[in-house]
Amino acid sequence: MYELTPTQIVCALDKYIIGQDEAKRSVAIALRNRWRRKNVDDSIRDEILPNNIIMIGPTGVGKTEIARRLARLAQAPFIKVEATKFTEVGYVGRDVESMIRDLVEIGINMEKEKVYEEVVDRATQLAGERLLDILLPPIPHDGTDDPDTEERRARTREKLKKKLDAGALDAREVTIETLDRPSNWIEIISGSGLEEMGVKFPENIGNMMPRKKRGRRVTVEEARKILESEEKEKLVDLEKVTSRALKAVEETGIVFIDEIDKIASSGQKHGPDVSREGVQRDILPIIEGSSVNTKYGVVKTDHILFIAAGAFHMSKPSDLVPELQGRFPIRVELASLTAEDFERILLEPANALLKQYKAIIKTEGCTVTFTKGSVKEIARMAFLVNQKMENIGARRLHTVMTTLLDEILFALPDPEIVKLTVTEKTVRDKLEKIIEDEDLARYIL
Numbered sequence: 001m002y003e004l005t006p007t008q009i010v011c012a013l014d015k016y017i018i019g020q021d022e023a024k025r026s027v028a029i030a031l032r033n034r035w036r037r038k039n040v041d042d043s044i045r046d047e048i049l050p051n052n053i054i055m056i057g058p059t060g061v062g063k064t065e066i067a068r069r070l071a072r073l074a075q076a077p078f079i080k081v082e083a084t085k086f087t088e089v090g091y092v093g094r095d096v097e098s099m100i101r102d103l104v105e106i107g108i109n110m111e112k113e114k115v116y117e118e119v120v121d122r123a124t125q126l127a128g129e130r131l132l133d134i135l136l137p138p139i140p141h142d143g144t145d146d147p148d149t150e151e152r153r154a155r156t157r158e159k160l161k162k163k164l165d166a167g168a169l170d171a172r173e174v175t176i177e178t179l180d181r182p183s184n185w186i187e188i189i190s191g192s193g194l195e196e197m198g199v200k201f202p203e204n205i206g207n208m209m210p211r212k213k214r215g216r217r218v219t220v221e222e223a224r225k226i227l228e229s230e231e232k233e234k235l236v237d238l239e240k241v242t243s244r245a246l247k248a249v250e251e252t253g254i255v256f257i258d259e260i261d262k263i264a265s266s267g268q269k270h271g272p273d274v275s276r277e278g279v280q281r282d283i284l285p286i287i288e289g290s291s292v293n294t295k296y297g298v299v300k301t302d303h304i305l306f307i308a309a310g311a312f313h314m315s316k317p318s319d320l321v322p323e324l325q326g327r328f329p330i331r332v333e334l335a336s337l338t339a340e341d342f343e344r345i346l347l348e349p350a351n352a353l354l355k356q357y358k359a360i361i362k363t364e365g366c367t368v369t370f371t372k373g374s375v376k377e378i379a380r381m382a383f384l385v386n387q388k389m390e391n392i393g394a395r396r397l398h399t400v401m402t403t404l405l406d407e408i409l410f411a412l413p414d415p416e417i418v419k420l421t422v423t424e425k426t427v428r429d430k431l432e433k434i435i436e437d438e439d440l441a442r443y444i445l
Helices: 006-014 021-038 063-074 098-135 147-166 183-190 220-235 238-252 272-288 322-326 339-347 353-362 372-388 395-411 424-436 438-444
Strands: 053-056 078-082 173-179 213-219 254-258 291-294 297-300 305-310 330-333 367-370 419-422
Touching: 006 021, 006 063, 021 053, 021 063, 021 238, 021 305, 021 330, 063 078, 063 254, 063 305, 078 098, 098 147, 098 173, 098 220, 098 238, 098 254, 098 291, 173 220, 213 220, 238 297, 272 322, 339 353, 339 372, 339 395, 353 367, 353 395, 367 372, 372 395, 372 424, 372 438, 395 419, 395 424, 419 424, 424 438
Parallel strands: 053 305, 053 330, 078 254, 254 305, 367 419
Antiparallel strands: 173 213, 291 297
């Protein structure tokens, strides 16, 4: 999807995120720059580094959603991590390089899914043949050939195949033999710390371990899925998958570091500030560009795009160590959401909240309609609660909608409730008293 222009990328993001045009422009340019880098001369390509981005704004205004949707557009490996999970060596916490190892796992799984799609037809065919062998076991060979028997057997097999393809045998039970996966070995290796020391284990190490066959009694429908999965694994070239995945991570990977403001220090050289600055200095070489050992091989982070985000209520970007600030040259500020924004969020996005609730209620045989006045009132009340209490952005709409519809959601299914209309009065009757009572609103909304 790199062929998308920045304008097209912003249009695609507009389907899911209301407002925040500056942030959308910045990420759109960053994504397009990857395509541009790919098409420059080889002599300068490695010198062109991504312009990492810091998004500044309160919770619930779309920071994470912008990054996540960007990764989907790019079909790129994407991971979200919280800066507060990482602490300096010597303190309790996770090794900062684990964010890259986790990104690689995501890249491997993404690449596997692509390859699975390529071999799915062949895997389905092979699984079907195995199922037919189970349903119609081969006759032990006694050294003689009987053409009539073979012909009858072929006709029987063809009839079974037609029934199998039509799903007529799905409920029948069969016994299949599957290989036990040596998960204990994998868990021991993954938790051993050997990867961090540069010891590389091939992805297919599980296939090298002794494995036992065991019989399982399952339906034909379940057996088909199990056998298809096994055949797909056999058809996949794991070395090629790993090679392509590592390249995708290095060239197109996106790491979203949330709550980066929580590791900004106030300039003191004692207490928690020591740990915060330590985390920043641990993260720094990964963002600058370094080599990280993973069980699939070494990954260079030079061209991974890093997007950081934080509210920066108690701190500011300049409280980060200067070296880290320099690695995030693009800074964008996301605006707090207004009542009008809430109204648009309820209605406009492809996955708009009202569309979600309508779809959920429809599964119970009931249709619900929201009047224009009710939508305005829901948006106004969500905005009002955010002003009175902590501002959690668009997430407040979820609590308001859940409270508004909880009685309906509890009552359904009910044959007497087939059509509902939510009006402005409905919203006020349900929510106004709760909002007026701040203590009650604090617990409910």
